[in-house]
Amino acid sequence: MSTNNSNTRRQVRLGLFIQGAGHHVAGWRHPDAQAGSENLALMQRITQTAERAKFDMVFLADGLTSGPDAHPSMAMRLEPLCLLSALAMGTRHIGLAATASTTYSEPYHVARAFASLDHLSSGRAAWNVVTTSYDRTAANFTRGNHPDHALRYEMAGEFVDVVKGLWDSWDDDAVLKDKARGVYFDPAKVHTLDHKGQFFAVKGPLNASRPPQGHPVVIQAGSSGPGQDLAARTAEVVFTAQQTIEEAQVFYRDLKGRLPKFGREGQQLHVMPGVFPVIGRTEQEAKDKYAQLQEWTDTSGALSLLSDRLGHDVSKYPLDGPLPELPESDQLKSRAKLLTDLARRENLTLRELYYLVAGARGHRIVWGTPVQVADALEEWFTGEAADGFNIMPPYFPGGLDDFVELVVPELQRRGLFRTEYSGTTLRDHLGLQRPVSRYAGR
């Protein structure tokens, strides 16, 4: 993967992970933060900023629960497809990625919504496939239990296949709109999927013509073995949380190593770990900024948030003691393991671990001057630990403005990041091919 076959140099991919109230749990308290997980004007502003900086895409996580203990960004969130449809209107190039669950939705609805977003945005949609972390989600959907990790991934594999099949319902040239002959579309170019699988039976065709991108880009966020297999078979971008370069390199190699067994090559899948940047004009300024965010952090809900993230109740343990021995979480395999490994490696107390989670939720924290931050990104990029990064500013819009004004130009100077968009679709930005329909040539 290090030597690219084409003449153009391999480029860093940048996503902006949007979270209205900021990624740091206390980010919204920053005097310059425009706190608002439901603040459309803020989301419009930051999406336009990211587009001006030539980001590949904006990215929305999602969840289907809330409650009195929830983080401001999770307690309320605008529905991602609605929000991205709105954001598509004020932008022309930037990709629009939304998370949707394969455990709590229907393939027909998901295929349709992303096809619609792709039409509305002229080819900028991406679907982040998740199986949903939290088992309490089941209580909002009339089902007793959250399917276990293995079953969720089996369902997800079939779900993604059905969605891709539905996207092919209409041939690219099926819609004619021939007024003279009175032929709106050619019925011979409409296909019935007739899927009858283990979990889903979906006849089709979808009530949407083929999306401009053929298929919206498929992203996968789930890093366990089954998660990696799903990604290697079906995804074009993987969003992941990695702490150290060594660990990230292992993940990168492991994941890309799974591609050949599905007849795919390395450049068909981009690995994009999350990065939480804290940027100062000097090292000291960055340090102070981070310290200030930690100071604003309320630790009263710390143990409940940590329990959530670990998949085990740690509320009876002292905040200043070590992380207790815990059995492996069935539900949150890759994410719980990441935090457990981190705590062991760095000998952290529960409080220290919480502070890390409060900031970046297990993602990599990078702080320093613009040059130091660019170095940190370049190191992972050239070291084959990442193809790009999902940027998670501590607060909005200031945390993003810092990155865009200070770090992006540095990456551009180094020839690592584009200075202009060369195409109009998200596939163009990511250098991904437009999928050929399964019915082509039949």
Place this chain on the structure above:
Amino acid sequence: MSTNNSNTRRQVRLGLFIQGAGHHVAGWRHPDAQAGSENLALMQRITQTAERAKFDMVFLADGLTSGPDAHPSMAMRLEPLCLLSALAMGTRHIGLAATASTTYSEPYHVARAFASLDHLSSGRAAWNVVTTSYDRTAANFTRGNHPDHALRYEMAGEFVDVVKGLWDSWDDDAVLKDKARGVYFDPAKVHTLDHKGQFFAVKGPLNASRPPQGHPVVIQAGSSGPGQDLAARTAEVVFTAQQTIEEAQVFYRDLKGRLPKFGREGQQLHVMPGVFPVIGRTEQEAKDKYAQLQEWTDTSGALSLLSDRLGHDVSKYPLDGPLPELPESDQLKSRAKLLTDLARRENLTLRELYYLVAGARGHRIVWGTPVQVADALEEWFTGEAADGFNIMPPYFPGGLDDFVELVVPELQRRGLFRTEYSGTTLRDHLGLQRPVSRYAGR
């Protein structure tokens, strides 16, 4: 209802029923039509036209099937919530109504999507509650069978209650964003619904703060007895298909008569039949326009479309013979009955019935000069057959432009329709109160 207690005169409500390929089955063939059921630029243009004309709302029907025989407007449709979120961006006043099914979705998803649209549009969202007409829909959703008419309405009643409950999850003043104290929201003002009913179990709270309108406006489209009961209990607008003023008056009286049993009054529910207008500067011009549309109509699919609408297969009967005797359709009660009554009353052949359906799908066809069309609307409005109308132009944008340029000013001259918006939310336009939360004062 004829004498309004307030000082302002009762006003006609106007909705624009959007269908990109036009309401007439051949509307898209009109030389001036910008054919396109997925044409965003067209939808933006007509929504802005309707807003300039001070319409109360635009309205999107929906369905969850497609196929080689489908009408261009039904074969592909942009997902309504995505489309309205996009349309919200180019408009500031007009209401945004989307159809969503209580049979093929989840209350949590529906509550959330409409809450999001209400947030994104600053209080302009409406949900058109339908139970889904076509039984073939079941084949796209992993279930063997389409629930029967009675069961669908039982599910719908519970579904609507859950959605309204979820919209109340957060008190209006729950979100504080108090940076100094570090309190984003007051946990005591977040409520868990804990619904456990016959069809749904939904714990809540919703992950959306209370919508700007309290509850998005609830519309109901289904006109059978159970449909009317659901509307009388839960809806604020009823969309209906009515052919004659006598029939419409009976429906209007019957429906409003059901309100007191749910503790409600007449002005809390607006009855809005569909109207398909064909407008000419002279009567002859209108006649010619209509004849031209009929001429473009392809009758090859006529019997399959009629069978769909009647809920019975009539494909073995001659096109130029009478409508055969048919048992009552269980699935499509009110709509099938409307067409059957119409055919009997006017002694229509199947072909003639098809031509009516191809135009307005059972809705009222009004043609003539602007004054004649305005007369036709005024007659129903003052005669208590309607509180307003859902306007269904034969093709876009021209068919709408005719109505807006010629009929709207005539209605305004008569003092029947607003010349300016007096508020900003859809509830303001419709004169509907903002619902008080079920938890208020607890």
